[in-house]
Amino acid sequence: MRKGFIVFDLNGKRAVVTGAGSGIGEAIALRFGEAGAWVWVVDRNEAEGNATVERIRAAGGKAEFEALDVSDAGAAKALAERLGAIDILVNNAGVGHVGGLLETEAEDLDRLHAVNVRGPFNLCKAFVPSMLQQGRGSVINMASIGGIVGVRDRLAYTVSKHAVVGLTRVLALDHSHTGVRFNAICPGRVETPFVKARIAEYADPEAAYREMASTQLNGRMGKPEEIAAMAHYLASDESAMVTGSCQLIDGGWSAGK
Numbered sequence: 001m002r003k004g005f006i007v008f009d010l011n012g013k014r015a016v017v018t019g020a021g022s023g024i025g026e027a028i029a030l031r032f033g034e035a036g037a038w039v040w041v042v043d044r045n046e047a048e049g050n051a052t053v054e055r056i057r058a059a060g061g062k063a064e065f066e067a068l069d070v071s072d073a074g075a076a077k078a079l080a081e082r083l084g085a086i087d088i089l090v091n092n093a094g095v096g097h098v099g100g101l102l103e104t105e106a107e108d109l110d111r112l113h114a115v116n117v118r119g120p121f122n123l124c125k126a127f128v129p130s131m132l133q134q135g136r137g138s139v140i141n142m143a144s145i146g147g148i149v150g151v152r153d154r155l156a157y158t159v160s161k162h163a164v165v166g167l168t169r170v171l172a173l174d175h176s177h178t179g180v181r182f183n184a185i186c187p188g189r190v191e192t193p194f195v196k197a198r199i200a201e202y203a204d205p206e207a208a209y210r211e212m213a214s215t216q217l218n219g220r221m222g223k224p225e226e227i228a229a230m231a232h233y234l235a236s237d238e239s240a241m242v243t244g245s246c247q248l249i250d251g252g253w254s255a256g257k
């Protein structure tokens with residue numbers, strides 16, 4: 001590498017990362033901060049969101065916390081009005097549910113839809129108009145391997161993440177030639193508080209952990225930092241040719257069984 005060459009420079013860019021209080025979102029926010037971006041850490045959990053801000057600042061980065069439930073369209077609009085135009089929007093906040101048809105109620109479907117689908121929709125409604133006006137922006141939606149293939153025993157989650165992939169593709173189509181790009185990231189299993197909570201719901205958590213790791217061809221779960229690396233690339237100008245894509249980071253899960 002050329003001496004002094006900065007890879008995926010985010011200096012001067014303004015980024016909003018939802019669900020940045022924990023797991024993948026936290027890793028993305030930290031990485032963006034290290035890359036020079038101004039980061040708005042958005043989460044409904046104040047304590048965790050503020051802790052992420054402190055970690056970014058301690059590493060020399062610039063960050064602010066914003067309390068927000070992404071399912072609240074009015075609050076998302078108010079936030080966008082306050083912040084003005086941004087360059088990067090990462091719709092990462094998400095919730096899960098374990099169960100197939102017999103264990104899933106319509107309310108579970110609605111609960112996941114409200115956060116996983118209406119959340120990104122609300123934030124896009126709020127922030128994309130100013131991105132279109134300035135003629136640049138990168139929107140990154142955190143989907144899942146469950147947005148590409150069916151995940152056993154995750155009916156509501158799979159449905160919601162397929163919707164996130166659909167949302168991303170339509171946004172990319174409708175706003176081609178604008179300078180605003182829309183991409184999804186589809187991780188396999190990543191070891192975060194989200195996954196640990198799901199594992200704890202099983203009768204035999206240790207067996208569940210082994211089973212979940214085994215769906216990756218490489219036999220391990222991903223790390224939040226490995227997802228953050230992709231978000232960093234998609235956020236940067238070096239991915240200018242990438243839009244409407246679904247970036248799989250799944251340890252080979254989608255290659256087949």
Ligand SMILES: NC(=O)c1ccc[n+]([C@@H]2O[C@H](COP(=O)([O-])OP(=O)(O)OC[C@H]3O[C@@H](n4cnc5c(N)ncnc54)[C@H](O)[C@@H]3O)[C@@H](O)[C@H]2O)c1
Pocket residue numbers: 018019020021022023024025042043044045048068069070071092093094095115119142143144145186187188189190191192193194195
């Ligand atoms: N961990 C995995 O294996 C995995 C795999 C594929 C995709 N994903 C997706 O990645 C994203 C992050 O997952 P994670 O594992 O880091 O989760 P996590 O539970 O560790 O963190 C999620 C964060 O989102 C916040 N959040 C939840 N609902 C919110 C809401 N309505 N408004 C604002 N903030 C809210 C939580 O407070 C938390 O800080 C999710 O969209 C998830 O579906 C995770």
